[in-house]
Amino acid sequence: MDAILFLTFAAIAVACAINLVLQTHPISSALSLVGVMTSLAVLYLLLGGSFIAAVQVIVYAGAIMVLFIFVIMLLNTQGERTQPKKNVLPIAIALPLLFSLIGVLAAIVATQVPAGEIVKFGTFSGGDPLTFGRAMFTRYLLPFEVTSVLILIAIVGAVVLAKKEI
Amino acid sequence: MNFYIISLVKAGITAGVLLTFCAYLVWIERKVLAHIQLRPGPYRVGPHGLLQPLSDLIKLMTKEGVIPANVHTFFYLFAPFLAVALALISIVVIPFGPEFSILGVTTGLGLTDLNIGILLVLAVSSLGVYAIALGGWASNSKYSLMGGLRSAAQMISYELPMALAIVSPLLLLNTLNFREMVVGQEGFALGFIPRWTIFAAPVPQVFSFIIFMIAVFAETNRVPFDLPEAETELVAGFHTEYSSLMFAAFFTAEYANIITVCCVATALFLGGWQPLWPAAYGSNFVPPLIIGLAGLMLLYHGSQALKSRRWDRFSFPAIGVIFLGLAGLFFVPVLQPVLIPFFWFASKLLVLIFVFIWVRGTLPRFRYDQLMKFAWTFLFPAALINLLITGLVVALTSQ
Amino acid sequence: MPPIPTVVPMSWYLILSAILFTLGAAGFLLRRNIITVFMCIELMLNAVNLTFVAFSHQLKQVDGHIFTFFVMVVAAAEAAVGLAIILTVFKNRQTLEIDEISSMKL
Secondary structure (H helix, E strand, C coil), X not given: CHHHHHHHXXXXXXXXXXXXXXXXXXXXXXXXXXXXXXXXXXXXXHCCCHHHHHHHHHHHHHHHHHHHHHHHHHHCCCCCCCCCCCCHHHHHHHHHHHHHHHHHHHHHHHHHCCCCCEECCCCCCCCCHHHHHHHHHCCCHHHHHHXXXXXXXXXXXXXXXXXXXC | CHHHHHHHHHHHHHHHHHHHHHHHHHHHHHHHHHHHCCCCCCCCCCHHHCCHHHXXXXXXXXXXXXXXXXXXXXXXXXXXXXXXXHHHHHHHHCCCEEEEEECCEEEEEXXXXXXXXXXXXXXXXXXXXXXXXXXXXXXCCHHHHHHHHHHHHHHHHHHHHHHHHHHHHHHXXXXXXXXXXXXXXXXXXXXXXXXXXXXXXXXXXXXXXXXXXXXXXXXXXXXXXXXXXCHHHHCCHHHCCCCHHHHHHHHHHHXXXXXXXXXXXXXXXXXXXXXXXXXXXXXXXHHHHHHHHHHHHHHHHHHCCCCCCHHHHHHHHHHHHHHHHHXXXXXXXXXXXXXXXXXXXXXXXXXXXXXXXXXXXXXXXXXXXXXXXXXXXXXXXXXXXXXXXXXXXXHHHCC | CCCCCCCEEXXXXXXXXXXXXXXXXXXXXXXXXXXXXXXXXXXXXXXXXXXXXXXXXXXXXXXXXXXXXXXHHHHHHHHHHHHHHHHHHHHHHCCCEHXXXXXCCC
């Protein structure tokens, strides 16, 4: 059951990620990214992170990506124009490099991670809201407060950029 | 294996009841609105228009599903599907009654018992904006696009006060699981005041409840926040270009969302299936009394029906007898632990849904800038202050 | 075809993460639309989050989840500022093609 669930949602994630890169229209790309994020949320659930899975959907898919879609709809842009002089050379170099990067990463993972390490649903329940909150507000209190300052800066920055005539 | 069979049966029953209730919610809404405006409402199809939802469904199914030219076909077809799917998901975490044993099987009324129940509801509701925004954008029409843009901005803005209003009762209840929440609201202070979070010591959550209800009106695009489909300015907003079953899907999604958020409010603030006053003072006799009285009233009206409505002379007494039979069911000892809690849950749910319709019948629509200003300059700070006070009092009194 | 194992090896999660990260990097380098480029960055962040959560499961500690949470917060802040910048750029130049936004001054 674990393997079936993992393979299903991994396949959805990879398919959506490929779609994200290949689609020319930003809205299609944005929705593919939402697909990646929700399938990753399911994988987080399989890994025992129920809280982080919910936050993934609420914050990433429900807030950040809605902002993206909102901006795309606001600008109402069309798809990318196909360049008249399509340069084949960069793609010809990039694709082999891409596959070799995946190969190298997979080789490193395969050699470095012990083969006995398995993921079984239910063996780790430390990702529930209780444990998460305990750790967040004791050991990680200072980083938590620092991020609140970061968010404040971001809000001020966004308001200034949106308001002022630059 | 047993678990799968029970779950499938429960899922089937829940889906059936929910969809039927969605259809009849339209009838209830039209009837209540009509009576607010001093007119009879649907009256022709069946007794008092009771078969109107069925005829609406047949009408929508047999209409031609037009796909306009120049729409983004994939997203145009995907949006209504997404809307209805997301609207039906959240109901899985709502408990309608306590756990009970029947035929040697112990199960709870309600589909699942997730530890992150309320987070799931928040997550699904935050995804709901995609359906409306996409439907509006893919239609390739300026009214639809305006409706979609408005809904995206409105739903992001009102999600913050809604989430903050949910957090303060959670501080009192100490759980994210809906069943544990309702169980935590069991009992009576001083012997007669129910320990629902809206009344609970040390901080009654009245303000949270009001903020939650206001935010929820905006989340479900209802009057006075129905800017995404404001018919006087945007024709029909995001679903202007939709027809036939695709329109029906958006419609069903809207009503399913209303039912879900009212269920959440019932479980979170109004004590779920807990009765209004203790069983020692006879609260168990309320359900058969109300349903029995309704049955007697139907019998009386059937005998007094006008000559011009001969059909009522037969149908009213028939429904009245069914109601009296239902009232009798509440005295069967085996069914009592299931039916009485379910009655209390359903009655609170119906009261909240009535509030939704009542507001629609009485309030005018906001202007768009007023809507945004209200969310950010009043509702959000109010929710924040409410949360701070609740947190402070809980922290001071919990030692 | 080899039989599908009933439990998932740890390395599968890491390889999935590697694939997603590579796709994000590829999109970042190949795409011309500034919003799509931005989304590819988000994809890379998501891929890294997956490794954090996977290692958290392996070490039986919650710390990885907290790192993921902070990454999300930073991503949210980044999206707010980044999209505001994109809006301003579009207002001034009426284009989202990164090749045409090459000069720092008008």
